[in-house]
Amino acid sequence: MTDAPKIDPHVQGEHDPDTKGHFGPYGGRYMPEALIGALDELSAEYDKARLDPEFTAEFTRLLRDYAGRPSLLTEAPRFAEHAGGARVFLKREDLNHTGSHKINNVLGQALLTKRMGKKRVIAETGAGQHGVATATACALMGLDCVVYMGEVDTERQALNVARMKLLGAEVIPVKSGSRTLKDAINEALRDWVTNVDTTHYLLGTAAGGHPFPVMVRNFHKVIGIEARAQYLELTGRLPDAVTACVGGGSNAIGIFHGFIDDPAVRLVGIEPGGKGIETGEHGATLGHGSPGMLHGAMSYLLQDEDGQTTEAYSISAGLDYPGVGPEHAWLKDTARAEYRSATDDEAMHAFQLLSRTEGIIPAIESSHALAGALKLGQELGPEGHILVNLSGRGDKDMDTAAKYFGFYEES
Amino acid sequence: MGALDPVFERTRGEGRGALIGYLPAGFPTVDGSVDLLKGMVDAGCDLVEVGVPYSDPVMDGPVIQAAAETALKAGFRLRDLFTVVEAVSAAGGRAVVMTYWNPVFRYGVDAFSRDLAAAGGLGIITPDLIPDEADDWLAASAAHGLDRIFLVAPSSSEERIASTVAASSGFVYATAVMGVTGARDQVGVSASGLVERTRAHTSLPIGVGLGVRSGAQAAEVASFADAVIVGSAFVSRAQEGVSGVRALVTELADGVRTAPTPIG
Numbered sequence: 001m002t003d004a005p006k007i008d009p010h011v012q013g014e015h016d017p018d019t020k021g022h023f024g025p026y027g028g029r030y031m032p033e034a035l036i037g038a039l040d041e042l043s044a045e046y047d048k049a050r051l052d053p054e055f056t057a058e059f060t061r062l063l064r065d066y067a068g069r070p071s072l073l074t075e076a077p078r079f080a081e082h083a084g085g086a087r088v089f090l091k092r093e094d095l096n097h098t099g100s101h102k103i104n105n106v107l108g109q110a111l112l113t114k115r116m117g118k119k120r121v122i123a124e125t126g127a128g129q130h131g132v133a134t135a136t137a138c139a140l141m142g143l144d145c146v147v148y149m150g151e152v153d154t155e156r157q158a159l160n161v162a163r164m165k166l167l168g169a170e171v172i173p174v175k176s177g178s179r180t181l182k183d184a185i186n187e188a189l190r191d192w193v194t195n196v197d198t199t200h201y202l203l204g205t206a207a208g209g210h211p212f213p214v215m216v217r218n219f220h221k222v223i224g225i226e227a228r229a230q231y232l233e234l235t236g237r238l239p240d241a242v243t244a245c246v247g248g249g250s251n252a253i254g255i256f257h258g259f260i261d262d263p264a265v266r267l268v269g270i271e272p273g274g275k276g277i278e279t280g281e282h283g284a285t286l287g288h289g290s291p292g293m294l295h296g297a298m299s300y301l302l303q304d305e306d307g308q309t310t311e312a313y314s315i316s317a318g319l320d321y322p323g324v325g326p327e328h329a330w331l332k333d334t335a336r337a338e339y340r341s342a343t344d345d346e347a348m349h350a351f352q353l354l355s356r357t358e359g360i361i362p363a364i365e366s367s368h369a370l371a372g373a374l375k376l377g378q379e380l381g382p383e384g385h386i387l388v389n390l391s392g393r394g395d396k397d398m399d400t401a402a403k404y405f406g407f408y409e410e411s
Numbered sequence: 412m413g414a415l416d417p418v419f420e421r422t423r424g425e426g427r428g429a430l431i432g433y434l435p436a437g438f439p440t441v442d443g444s445v446d447l448l449k450g451m452v453d454a455g456c457d458l459v460e461v462g463v464p465y466s467d468p469v470m471d472g473p474v475i476q477a478a479a480e481t482a483l484k485a486g487f488r489l490r491d492l493f494t495v496v497e498a499v500s501a502a503g504g505r506a507v508v509m510t511y512w513n514p515v516f517r518y519g520v521d522a523f524s525r526d527l528a529a530a531g532g533l534g535i536i537t538p539d540l541i542p543d544e545a546d547d548w549l550a551a552s553a554a555h556g557l558d559r560i561f562l563v564a565p566s567s568s569e570e571r572i573a574s575t576v577a578a579s580s581g582f583v584y585a586t587a588v589m590g591v592t593g594a595r596d597q598v599g600v601s602a603s604g605l606v607e608r609t610r611a612h613t614s615l616p617i618g619v620g621l622g623v624r625s626g627a628q629a630a631e632v633a634s635f636a637d638a639v640i641v642g643s644a645f646v647s648r649a650q651e652g653v654s655g656v657r658a659l660v661t662e663l664a665d666g667v668r669t670a671p672t673p674i675g
Contacts, residue, residue: 020543028544030512032470034564034589036541036571176476182467189469194590196566292513293539294467306489307517308466 015260017327021210021297024333026326029209030293035189038196043211045116050218055115059108063222066140067096067103071223073230076388078357079370083377086384089239091227091255093391094362100392101223101251102133106202108219110137113200120144120199124188126153126181126247127317127365128160129392130204135169137202145169148188150180153317160396178311181321185295205248206325209296213325217253223389224258231387241266241376244389245368246339247283247319249328251391256337266338269328270372272314273341283312285324286332286339299326315344315400316364318392342371348404350374351394363392364400413558414533415581418458418505419616419637428633428667430455431618432660433509433642434649435462436495437487438478445498450653451645452504454660460536460640461496463489463510470511470538472593474643489514493530500531507560507581509536515548524551534558534581542578549578560584563609565601576613582638583609587621593643595622603635629666639667 021027029039049055063069072092080088093101113121121143125131131147138145147164151173154161164171177183192201206216224242231239242259244252246269259265274282282288289300294309302310302322312322331337342350350370355361362370366389373388380386394401402408422429432451436444448459464482468475492508499506508527515523515535527535534557540548542561552559558581563572566589576583587602588595602619609617619632620640629639641663648655 029541030539030544031541032539032564033541033562033571033575034566034586037564037566037568040568176473177466177480186467186469190472190591193470196589290517292517294513295469296539303513303517305517307514308483309513 015257017210017214021214023327023330026298026329027210027213028298029296030298031209031296032193034193035196035209038192039209039211041116042112045112046211046215049112049115055111059111062107063104067107069096069222070226070230071095073227073234075234076354076358079354080377082353083374083386084380084384085382086377086380086386088373088377088386088388089231089234090360090388090390091223093223093251093389094360094366094393098129098133098136099395100129100133100363101220101254102130102204103136104222104254105204105216105219105250106130106133106137109200109202110141110143113143113202114141116200118198118200120146120195121202122146122148122188122191122199123202123204124148124181124184125204126150126184126320127396128153128157128164129318129396131169131171132160132163132167134202134204135164135167138169139167146191147171148174148184148191150174150178150184152179153181153184156317157396181317182309189295205250206253206327207248207295207297207299207323213297213327216250217257217327220250220254221257223251223254224256227255227387228258235385237385238262238265239385239387240380241268242387242389243268243270243369243372243376245319245365245391246271246286246324246328247321247365248323249325251389253325253327255389256331260336267331267336268372268376269337269339270368271339271341272316272319272368273343273346274313274315276343277341281313282341283314283319283321284341285312285322286328287341291329294323297326299324299329315347315404316368318363318365319368340372342368346371348401351401352405360390361394362390363394364397366391413580414556415458415507415558419582422457422637428636429457429616429618429638430629430660430663430667431458431460431638431640432456432645433460433462433640434645435464435475435478435482436492437464437482437485438646438649439481440485441487441491441494445495446653447649447656448495448499449502449504450657451660452499452502454657455664456660458505458507459499460509460642461492461499461506463492463508463514465511465514468511470591472591472643474646475592478646489518493526496527496532497530506532507534507536507558508532509538512537512540520547521551521554524555524557528555528557532557534560536560536584538562542575545578562586563605565589565605569608572609573612576609576615579613579615582616582618583613584640585609585617585619585636587619587623590621592621594624594647602632606636626662626666629663630669633667639663
């Protein structure tokens, strides 16, 4: 393919939520009244923008000329030898500018921020990938940027804090609660309710109150649209299964939507199994959580008997979140998608395996999807075709990996 | 006739604003919160809001966040809420509950309403539930005779104020400023404007919360609203024990009595 495909605006398509943002019983707005005006404003602006050929053209141009789309589709034959001989293809979101799929959504929302006449952007970040992508888009478009990051994560991801600062963003360490991603979102919401007239909250995943889940999904749908066309062009057929990691679920929902109307294509989300589901230290929200509301939407979440959110755990900071986007909850309940988990060890095995067999160092987040592909390959056998969304690159994970594999001790 | 109507009949009859005080259940302990709330009632709070400590209080500032964390670390369970409400009611107090919605949803909206009513609770204030998402609560509150206190904000459109007050009973909670809970030096002109806009759509009493901490502020708010709601300031004074919250009630109760009667 030589050109990026046009982004399909999909105005009130079959897979869109109802006008109040419900996917079945999930989604909606479980938000303070003080923020409803801002969500209404955002919905109205987004509904106009998605119909506006100029907006679509500008978004498409930025994805091509700035983010580097379309991202490649790469076959991984040496890796696939470990996957029961099935053919494995990687959608290379790791090759985008800033190193992950996150750039798609931030470019879309930053354009909307300008359309709304707002000058200040706030964002939350866990591992720092969304924070870096947001700081990047704000630098590009001349917007003020404040990123909330759990204090624990600022220590784990000091390099990304430096990147954000270099890009001109202010990084605020969040000291409340568990001092991780969940609390960074709480703090960003508190900022938003205080400064909503001047500020857009650039949420980093397909969760939160309506219209965030559908809007973020649509900005990431380019992944699935490209991948489907590339897969057909390379192989003349569609994959048997498409797999992606699921934390909040934005990269997964983006690639799934390229194939959602192909009923023969299985959609398989891989959640973080952490130290093993049986230990209770995991982030498998869909597999082992229950319905409830967190951060503005009804979905699945990890909670105790009293509805208090419980802490997620994953070796991957980007999947370390006790909630998940509401559309995934609906895809699970309707059985259009299936959700499994991969443990830290399984993900780290896949992380090292892809590095050594293909010369591609994946993000630890994406390594969960690779671990899922290794199992799917065994199940599908040599005739199988698997598409993996390689949502990010692993440079940011070197410290974690070096500790995990004991590289520091060897030297 | 809503469960809270007698409260406002009385305060209107006395030509003053109502004083509503907030404290989380289980803070600093379950028994401690009962003593504090009983002290607030005894010293002159017309109504108390019993808060549910929650892991993700996005509408709350640092003071109430810290109190919720203290209560949860001390082992607060949702069933303790009903113990607290029952004790306050038995002591002659009137209580509503203020809670984020997920604990209620998880408990079961109807079961929660049933158990709250059985404990003597009169209604629920719902900071993150808007009427658009409240079908279950509309049904359960009607079935169990509880009042539904929804919030309006300075950013609410006329249309949203109209639909929110239409779904409300007891009183309407007007958030004085755009922001989270916490004492402020000024409650802002936005509060009186919001109360005025809300009055155009309802004859329900209107309470103003967010930021009030002093007798002078209470007097100012009571000059245009039917009730003055005080939260973080009580949580701060709770450090000094029952005498601390009683002293604040006395100051605020003087405030709501020195203001001219609102025209409502």
